[in-house]
Amino acid sequence: xxxxxxxxxxxxxxxxxxxxxxxxxxxxxxxxxxxxxxxxxxxxxxxxxxxxxxxxxxxxxxxxxxxxxxxxxxxxxxxxxxxxxxxxxxxxxxxxxxxxxxxxxxxxxxxxxxxxxxxxxxxxxxxxxxxxxxxxxxxxxxxxxxxxxxxxxxxxx
Amino acid sequence: xxxxxxxxxxxxxxxxxxxxxxxxxxxxxxxxxxxxxxxxxxxxxxxxxxxxxxxxxxxxxxxxxxxxxxxxxxxxxxxxxxxxxxxxxxxxxxxxxxxxxxxxxxxxxxxxxxxxxxxxxxxxxxxxxxxxxxxxxxxxxxxxxxxxxxxxxxxxxxxxxxxxxxxxxxxxxxxxxxxxxxxxxxxxxxxxxxxxxxxxxxxxxxxxxxxxxxxxxxxxxxxxxxxxxxxxxxxxxxxxxxxxxxxxxxxxxxxxxxxxxxxxxxxxxxxxxxxxxxxxxxxxxxxxxxxxxxxxxxxxxxxxxxxxxxxxxxxxxxxxxxxxxxxxxxxxxxxxxxxxxxxxxxxxxxxxxxxxxxxxxxxxxxxxxxxxxxxxxxxxxxxxxxxxxxxxxxxxxxxxxxxxxxxxxx
Numbered sequence: 099x100x101x102x103x104x105x106x107x108x109x110x111x112x113x114x115x116x117x118x119x120x121x122x123x124x125x126x127x128x129x130x131x132x133x134x135x136x137x138x139x140x141x142x143x144x145x146x147x148x149x150x151x152x153x154x155x156x157x158x159x160x161x162x163x164x165x166x167x168x169x170x171x172x173x174x175x176x177x178x179x180x181x182x183x184x185x186x187x188x189x190x191x192x193x194x195x196x197x198x199x200x201x202x203x204x205x206x207x208x209x210x211x212x213x214x215x216x217x218x219x220x221x222x223x224x225x226x227x228x229x230x231x232x233x234x235x236x237x238x239x240x241x242x243x244x245x246x247x248x249x250x251x252x253x254x255x
Numbered sequence: 256x257x258x259x260x261x262x263x264x265x266x267x268x269x270x271x272x273x274x275x276x277x278x279x280x281x282x283x284x285x286x287x288x289x290x291x292x293x294x295x296x297x298x299x300x301x302x303x304x305x306x307x308x309x310x311x312x313x314x315x316x317x318x319x320x321x322x323x324x325x326x327x328x329x330x331x332x333x334x335x336x337x338x339x340x341x342x343x344x345x346x347x348x349x350x351x352x353x354x355x356x357x358x359x360x361x362x363x364x365x366x367x368x369x370x371x372x373x374x375x376x377x378x379x380x381x382x383x384x385x386x387x388x389x390x391x392x393x394x395x396x397x398x399x400x401x402x403x404x405x406x407x408x409x410x411x412x413x414x415x416x417x418x419x420x421x422x423x424x425x426x427x428x429x430x431x432x433x434x435x436x437x438x439x440x441x442x443x444x445x446x447x448x449x450x451x452x453x454x455x456x457x458x459x460x461x462x463x464x465x466x467x468x469x470x471x472x473x474x475x476x477x478x479x480x481x482x483x484x485x486x487x488x489x490x491x492x493x494x495x496x497x498x499x500x501x502x503x504x505x506x507x508x509x510x511x512x513x514x515x516x517x518x519x520x521x522x523x524x525x526x527x528x529x530x531x532x533x534x535x536x537x538x539x540x541x542x543x544x545x546x547x548x549x550x551x552x553x554x555x556x557x558x559x560x561x562x563x564x565x566x567x568x569x570x571x572x573x574x575x576x577x578x579x580x581x582x583x584x585x586x587x588x589x590x591x592x593x594x595x596x597x598x599x600x601x602x603x604x605x606x607x608x609x610x611x612x613x614x615x616x617x618x619x620x621x622x623x624x625x626x627x628x629x630x631x632x633x634x635x636x637x638x639x640x641x642x643x644x645x646x647x648x649x650x651x652x653x654x655x656x657x658x659x660x661x662x663x664x665x
Contacts, residue, residue, distance in 0.1 A: 150506050152504070162523040162524060164363075170363050171513070171516065178509060247432075
């Protein structure tokens with residue numbers, strides 16, 4: 099195979115692979131089903147983050163972890179949570195049904211992120227009562243996200 | 256007695272050295288998403304690495320030459336070069352993930368961002384490669400990695416419903432909310448993690464470093480059959496921990512600390528400290544092995560002097576390749592690229608390149624010119640051939656599955 103022919107094959111293949119690897123890409127969605135898929139992916143990320151923080155928070159209250167570990171886990175959880183919220187916000191809903199869904203999902207994402215920020219602040223303060231309150235406050239958000247996730251249905255493909 | 260101790264030590268080292276960043280991430284991710292549904296894939300992967308590592312060790316013991324050394328001679332420079340390019344790129348990705356893993360495990364204890372610790376981790380990896388004798392290096396980190404048995408203890412402490420775990424493992428099913436393509440993607444990731452190419456390069460080159468001969472064939476079999484198999488038990492324990500703690504909470508593993516979280520829940524601070532030590536040992540040991548494998552593969556292809564059994568000045572190009580690989584991996588890691596994503600891609604791309612690694616081993620192990628009386632028997636060829644067919648299918652499916660599932664997130 100000539101070198102130029104080789105590159106003309108390799109370059110598109112690399113673009114297809116790297117492009118295909120992008121999770122939850124920003125861009126237009128033309129159907130409500132497509133929009134629900136994006137919403138479900140964002141909720142999955144949020145639910146994972148919220149539940150991770152709940153688990154590590156409960157372990158912290160029971161003296162089962164080091165504070166340095168707990169802080170790192172909470173920080174790690176906040177990053178994807180923000181990304182999921184920001185990314186979902188940028189996707190334009192294709193119709194009224196999707197617009198209603200957008201409000202519901204964004205509300206859930208914003209409230210969940212705030213609950214994680216409260217937890218991070220409680221850890222900074224090192225106050226066990228504040229940590230206990232923050233953990234207790236996370237549970238309803240996890241339940242709400244789970245309910246929303248059920249409503250949105252299964253992943254594709 | 257001395258021989259028995261040496262064999263035991265070799266087995267323990269093989270168990271402790273079996274798990275690396277890829278195994279930690281792939282097993283925890285699949286456990287948290289699919290429970291033990293994919294445990295059978297770990298068994299298939301472990302059996303595969305046992306079959307081919309035994310061949311690679313036998314080739315090294317009989318010919319006193321490492322596998323890569325023979326690939327070019329037996330299959331020609333073009334085939335050897337394709338093999339080299341694929342394995343070197345994947346090796347570099349793996350090394351990046353392992354160095355990041357070392358930095359993360361230390362950063363979790365001292366509250367410092369792992370990105371800042373990557374240069375230190377890379378320097379320590381290079382220092383150990385430069386100063387520590389091969390056998391010490393292999394034994395020290397292999398034995399330290401044994402503390403990952405804490406995952407097995409944690410499974411017992413979590414008090415699972417054993418019947419349910421057994422049922423999940425023996426009745427694989429596509430869970431609700433998941434697609435068949437996603438399950439297939441993670442199955443391939445598990446296979447890639449268990450059969451990572453660097454493992455056989457390191458194993459066969461290590462056998463040459465330790466001057467194995469035909470008298471060591473039983474040591475080879477013991478290390479591989481017992482050590483790797485028990486190492487596979489650690490992998491399944493990681494999966495089970497994630498399945499018991501993270502799956503019921505709908506947590507998908509995206510970070511290394513999440514892999515350790517079930518142990519903290521089960522065993523508290525002592526367990527957490529032990530598992531972080533184990534992750535440090537596993538990733539540090541694997542960083543050494545991948546850096547060495549980078550040096551081995553390049554030096555063996557070009558016919559340069561290689562190995563830690565010769566003076567550094569006599570194998571200067573081998574050491575330069577290792578140092579260069581460590582530097583590049585550290586630089587990539589310092590861009591703050593997600594180490595878990597790097598690990599995912601390294602193991603799935605490993606799976607895509609597996610036939611390139613294992614076909615030459617099967618060919619060389621069947622060549623009487625090299626192997627004399629120690630050519631593959633019927634059983635080794637039976638399993639080797641079946642695995643090659645499986646690996647070809649996996650190789651063809653890997654890249655399309657990355658695209659279809661958007662890297663497993665679909």
